[in-house]
Amino acid sequence: MPRVRVTDLFIYPVKSLRGIALSQSSLTYTGLLHDRRWMIVRADNGQFVTQRQLPKMALIATALDEYHLHLKSPELMPSTPTVQIPIELPDGQEMKAKVWRDECRVLDAGDEVGHWLSQALASPKPLRLVAMAPDFKRLQSQAHRFGDQAAIFADAAPFLFANRDSLEVLNQRLAAEDKPTAVIEQFRPNIVVAGLEPFSEHDYKRIHNSGGEYTLQLHDRCERCSMISVNPKTGERYPEQEPYKTLALYNAMPDKPQAAAFGENASLMRGDGQNIGVGDWLSIDRELED
Template sequence: MLSSLVEYASSWTGQNTDSDGAAEGTKEIGPMKVSQLFIHPIKSCRGTSVQQARFTSEGLEYDRKWAIIDAETRKVLTARDIPEMVLITPTIEPDPSSPDGGSLTISFPPSSDCAAFSTPLNPSPDMLERWAVLHGLKIWSHTTDGCLVPAPASDVLSAYTKRRVQLVYKGPAPRACDPTRAFPALQATVRYQDGYPLLLVSEEGLEEVGKVIGEWAGKEEGVKMGVGEKWREGKVGVERFRPNIVLKGSGVPFIEDALQEISLLPSKANQNPTAAPISLVAKCPRCLLPNVDPEDGTRDKAVPFKVLMKFRTGLDPENMRSPCFGCNGVPRGDGVVCVGDDVAVTKWLEE
């Protein structure tokens, strides 16, 4: 299926390719732009839509720089474990006059009766020396470290989650990314992201997912699967998939599947970008987390996971049974990305 998509995408031409003109019988890829940007300061908590963001080789600034862990097992917790985590709202409040660069304020739904609190946005080295460093924090098959954010952070979060948890800020030890089939010699590090610094999706891909969900909602088999009538219009918000960069304009559903490297071009929002290229190193296999509604914290029993299983498996040679949506990206340096930036394809995936 992937090779068919690559062949399909390569039969298109346009300003995002190296082609000088369209051959007979081909279609034109529309000009791609960055349509949305999201930062998720605390892993699995509510994301923030932004108009621009700096990035390094470890991802967007402040993205997944904090995490909530189980105080006993030191497992990094997500909405897979506690769906209500998506209702915790971290707000980035920069303050150039502050020695800590500002604050990260964490607030909760009014019904929780949990009081908001703040923690330094950029703790100084002297401050971090006073914070306990916890080792052996577990993310999938990896371990990493974290600096324990002082009170009242862990107490308030424990009251909200109804279990003993702790809030940690990424510690000093680098956490290596796994190599991938397309990048067997990959050398990259990451903070508390699941595996890679960035997640990119396309609006065309999201629209296709919604279309298929709507079709299943009208089928008897879909009803048996749990795709209820409320999904007939197929409206699935992109926030469920927790991306960093959303692309739009190619006209090709799941265009990201066929990309290996993209570059950001000057735009009205970003007149002179110095952004490094972004390598798309692997497909993103999906779990049940997108089934959690970011608006109310409830978990749907079918959407989108069971529907994705029907038409988005077999795309990743290393995860043939997992449905994929979106691609993991690794910036090859520093830069700034803005909503409205033009996106050029500098290398297509070869399979």
């Protein structure tokens, strides 16, 4: 039974904005605590917005304190670089929003942050920041692929698990062709480990800590999109759709030979409220049960 070491933990409090690197985090059935708790949507139809449409979203940093979510972007908003929102929204205006095909009831975070985001991103349509309504639970729409646990606003499963050794091999191939190398942040994982053969993470089903306090199930490869071709430092797309094209050559989806895959969608089987930390040693199994 191989053992792997956690090298990085990330949360993305606002879907598609810059994430936060953590030394430890709490596991919940909807993902790491505060991951994708908020989402940006179009004001007119509630459709979610990501770096696919507005790549400059990569330039808006997120931070959390005990009471507030903070958004910051001196590059995009030099006159008003920061805006803050209560973590617990007061009973505000409820609206409907969509994450892919999933319709959700959400609370609007207010005019100030909506106007700030619309201006910062030069959006052709007004934007709103929303959080899930407290009495609404999103259901997993693809349980056959990702298990029964639904995320808050993540695309698919509650966790994205990634292998640093896969990134290293991808970068070796990019460098050999004089193409820009990638950083792990482009793939927006939650849990990153080292100690597996490159791309062998797709062969495993279960990961757990030695004490048995928590177990995650690895469900399916994460099919990537054009977002991995956005430079997280500049908010601009890399030329020639890299690293997507190179990744698709070496690690495609099994049923889509031209579609790139990186990382594994995962859900929490047991251990709600347990902590996971950088440096933790985990066991990884090819079967769900011993």
